[in-house]
Amino acid sequence: MGIKLEEIESSMVLIKQCAEAIAASYHAIAIALSLMEAYSLSVQHEQTTLQILQDKLGAEDLRTQNAAAWLEYFESKALEQQEAACNGTPKSDASIASKGHLRY
Numbered sequence: 118m119g120i121k122l123e124e125i126e127s128s129m130v131l132i133k134q135c136a137e138a139i140a141a142s143y144h145a146i147a148i149a150l151s152l153m154e155a156y157s158l159s160v161q162h163e164q165t166t167l168q169i170l171q172d173k174l175g176a177e178d179l180r181t182q183n184a185a186a187w188l189e190y191f192e193s194k195a196l197e198q199q200e201a202a203c204n205g206t207p208k209s210d211a212s213i214a215s216k217g218h219l220r221y
Contacts, residue, residue, distance in 0.1 A: 136173040137180070140166045144184065147191065156195035163188040 147162035167188055170181040 133173055136169050140169040140173075140180075140184070143169070144187065147187065151191060151194065154194075154198065156191055156198050159191040160188065160195050163191050 143162045143166040147159040147166065150156075150162065151159040163184060167181065167184040170178065170184050174181050176182075
């Protein structure tokens with residue numbers, strides 16, 4: 118009447134799938150934040166994405182490597198933004214109205 122091996126394996130697969138879905142959600146938030154030029158927040162969310170994927174899928178998984186590349190990109194944009202602020206460069210308009218057809 119104990120727990121069967123199949124039940125344990127099924128639970129482990131479900132946990133992995135949930136972790137992947139959570140990581141995908143964090144990544145989507147990081148992308149959305151970057152569209153608002155909130156790069157430091159993008160970095161925070163992508164760090165969480167990367168940590169989840171490393172823990173559940175390992176460093177060699179393509180999704181983990183992809184998250185690492187995105188994190189590097191967000192970090193570079195956050196650094197650019199910091200440098201621009203230090204140099205007194207005016208911040209661009211990140212509102213949705215300044216994008217695409219809403220601009221006119």
